[in-house]
Amino acid sequence: MNLLDIGQRPAKTHDHAHPHTHDHHHHDVHDHGHAPQVRAPRGKWIWYLAGAWLLVTSVYLVAADQQAVVTRFGRVVEPRVGPGIHISLPWPVDRVTKLKVQQLQRLVVGGNAGDSVTGRTQPLLSQFLTGDQNILHLRVVIQYSVGVPADYLFRSQDVSLLVGATVESELARRVARRTVDAVLTTEKVAIQEEVRGAAQIVINRNRLGVLLASVNIESATPPPEAADAFRDVASARADLSRIVNEAHGYANSVIPKARGEAQQMLESAQAYKLRKSNEAAGDAARFVQVADEYARASDVNGRRLYLETLEQVLPRIRKLVVDRNGNLDLTILRKGVEPAK
Amino acid sequence: MNRRYYPVAAAVVGVVLLWRSFFAVRETDFVLVTQFGRPLYTVSEAGLSIKWFFQSATYFDKRLRIYNPRPSEFLTGDKKNLVIESFVAWRIEEPQRFVQTVGDPVAAELRLHDIVWSALAASLGTHDLETIVTANPEAARMQQMLENLTSQADHAALSQYGVRVVDVRIKRINLPEQNKQSVFARMRAERERIARQYRAEGEEQALRIRADADRQKEEILSAAYKEAEKIKGEGDAESTRTYSQAYSRNPRFYRLLRTLESYKRIFDDKTTAILSSDSELLKVLMRGENAP
Numbered sequence: 001m002n003l004l005d006i007g008q009r010p011a012k013t014h015d016h017a018h019p020h021t022h023d024h025h026h027h028d029v030h031d032h033g034h035a036p037q038v039r040a041p042r043g044k045w046i047w048y049l050a051g052a053w054l055l056v057t058s059v060y061l062v063a064a065d066q067q068a069v070v071t072r073f074g075r076v077v078e079p080r081v082g083p084g085i086h087i088s089l090p091w092p093v094d095r096v097t098k099l100k101v102q103q104l105q106r107l108v109v110g111g112n113a114g115d116s117v118t119g120r121t122q123p124l125l126s127q128f129l130t131g132d133q134n135i136l137h138l139r140v141v142i143q144y145s146v147g148v149p150a151d152y153l154f155r156s157q158d159v160s161l162l163v164g165a166t167v168e169s170e171l172a173r174r175v176a177r178r179t180v181d182a183v184l185t186t187e188k189v190a191i192q193e194e195v196r197g198a199a200q201i202v203i204n205r206n207r208l209g210v211l212l213a214s215v216n217i218e219s220a221t222p223p224p225e226a227a228d229a230f231r232d233v234a235s236a237r238a239d240l241s242r243i244v245n246e247a248h249g250y251a252n253s254v255i256p257k258a259r260g261e262a263q264q265m266l267e268s269a270q271a272y273k274l275r276k277s278n279e280a281a282g283d284a285a286r287f288v289q290v291a292d293e294y295a296r297a298s299d300v301n302g303r304r305l306y307l308e309t310l311e312q313v314l315p316r317i318r319k320l321v322v323d324r325n326g327n328l329d330l331t332i333l334r335k336g337v338e339p340a341k
Numbered sequence: 342m343n344r345r346y347y348p349v350a351a352a353v354v355g356v357v358l359l360w361r362s363f364f365a366v367r368e369t370d371f372v373l374v375t376q377f378g379r380p381l382y383t384v385s386e387a388g389l390s391i392k393w394f395f396q397s398a399t400y401f402d403k404r405l406r407i408y409n410p411r412p413s414e415f416l417t418g419d420k421k422n423l424v425i426e427s428f429v430a431w432r433i434e435e436p437q438r439f440v441q442t443v444g445d446p447v448a449a450e451l452r453l454h455d456i457v458w459s460a461l462a463a464s465l466g467t468h469d470l471e472t473i474v475t476a477n478p479e480a481a482r483m484q485q486m487l488e489n490l491t492s493q494a495d496h497a498a499l500s501q502y503g504v505r506v507v508d509v510r511i512k513r514i515n516l517p518e519q520n521k522q523s524v525f526a527r528m529r530a531e532r533e534r535i536a537r538q539y540r541a542e543g544e545e546q547a548l549r550i551r552a553d554a555d556r557q558k559e560e561i562l563s564a565a566y567k568e569a570e571k572i573k574g575e576g577d578a579e580s581t582r583t584y585s586q587a588y589s590r591n592p593r594f595y596r597l598l599r600t601l602e603s604y605k606r607i608f609d610d611k612t613t614a615i616l617s618s619d620s621e622l623l624k625v626l627m628r629g630e631n632a633p
Contacts, residue, residue, distance in 0.1 A: 273576030
């Protein structure tokens with residue numbers, strides 16, 4: 001009897017936090033001397049309680065999205081327990097800590113989330129210096145999950161602070177090695193990847209137990225003091241492409257038009273050639289026929305043609321007929337209007 | 342009566358002694374075992390450990406901590422001012438020395454601040470601004486500088502305070518507030534230059550494109566003119582050949598016909614013809630049918 005009591009006592013003493021167990025224990029000691037005959041049924045209660053306690057504290061469930069770390073007297077004995085029902089030694093020997101390993105946690109470096117809501121800027125918080133000594137405002141969102149649960153739980157005091165500071169330092173270093181234009185445009189993705197890679201190496205070295213899912217430059221903007229000048233560069237770039245496009249438009253209208261004109265010139269030249277040769281052929285055929293007729297009686301035909309022509313020509317014109325031997329007074333020509341008397 | 346409680350009392354004493362002899366060391370802690378205030382040894386292995394019941398155990402958090410010193414201004418080797426915001430990742434490495442020299446983390450941070458600040462000041466003083474902030478990656482020396490700085494700080498902190506400096510890093514490099522206005526002015530000037538350059542380049546390209554288009558146009562039109570004139574010439578040549586072939590069959594008739602044709606065109610109503618009565622036409626009119 002005594003042995004049994006004493007054997008249970010250390011375990012019970014550890015269990016002070018459980019008021020029920022303590023009560024029953026007290027009860028047991030009280031009853032000890034007075035009613036030994038009812039000890040057997042009372043003793044049963046202790047076994048039931050011990051059984052329940054074992055069941056409650058040594059069987060644990062790990063949900064599908066969780067992993068668990070089991071420590072025995074503070075020492076890690078199971079660094080990574082997957083989902084399912086598992087058994088451990090009862091509390092307080094073993095302790096089970098469950099972690100949602102896949103859940104992404106979010107951190108913001110640079111301008112913080114409150115800014116966009118209140119519209120207030122915190123220049124010192126978001127200003128970064130670029131390699132060509134320009135000042136830029138950056139806002140970077142980090143997402144990470146638990147990679148090594150035991151490290152995550154036991155290796156550092158404040159994981160998120162360390163992760164944020166590590167990423168920030170890698171970011172600052174990389175931004176300080178690039179020109180402002182590179183950061184704003186072409187190199188953005190490269191910076192993100194480099195920062196993520198480098199920060200992950202540091203995180204692994206310092207055993208923070210964190211897996212960086214992404215480092216995302218959410219906004220990179222010039223400081224408000226120079227924002228309009230940056231905008232002007234953007235509009236100048238737009239002007240450039242507009243002017244060039246207009247010139248292309250001009251070229252695209254001028255050249256086809258010239259081609260059309262060229263075609264027109266060629267077509268009309270062909271038409272001219274055709275007309276000329278056809279006319280010549282026609283004229284020639286006509287001449288040949290008339291000439292053949294003429295040849296048959298050239299004297300008569302010649303005279304006829306001559307007279308016919310004079311008949312056409314002479315009626316239209318003024319005529320002065322002078323005798324072969326007479327003198328011509330040319331003054332009549334000067335008067336012009338008067339016919340010969 | 343009293344005797345009956347002896348075993349109970351012995352058990353209680355035994356439990357207390359047992360309780361005092363075992364202690365659990367968590368993964369996050371160092372335990373310094375002291376005997377009447379005098380440090381004896383450190384337990385760094387997690388798990389259940391044993392000590393004498395009269396000894397006591399002090400727990401030290403051995404996890405990695407972060408310390409953020411306030412941003413401060415440093416002078417670079419080429420006498421430029423930079424505002425550096427750094428952080429220090431550190432942890433307690435030797436609890437015995439730690440407890441003897443600094444005691445608590447807040448005091449440790451004060452010491453760390455001094456160590457890191459002077460190390461930063463010293464190494465920045467030997468580096469030009471261009472090796473820290475530069476668009477030329479080859480000139481960058483920051484990483485190396487920080488590694489040296491970390492090992493220096495670590496050496497100093499470990500030997501003096503039992504503190505391990507895992508990492509000294511620069512979170513932010515900035516220019517002093519009073520310099521910023523001139524930086525903004527410079528940035529603006531730079532942007533204006535770039536904008537002008539873009540526009541000028543646009544004009545250049547546009548002019549080039551237009552000139553090229555005009556050249557092509559001239560090329561096309563002149564080539565077409567050349568071809569067209571050639572074709573017309575062919576036509577002219579062909580018609581001339583046709584005419585000459587036809588006319589050469591009877592050149593006399595052609596001369597007559599062509600001369601008469603010319604008369605029709607030469608004479609109009611403003612023409613005054615002086616006709617001799619002797620002429621072919623009037624001969625008959627003047628002299629009668631039998632005129633010679």
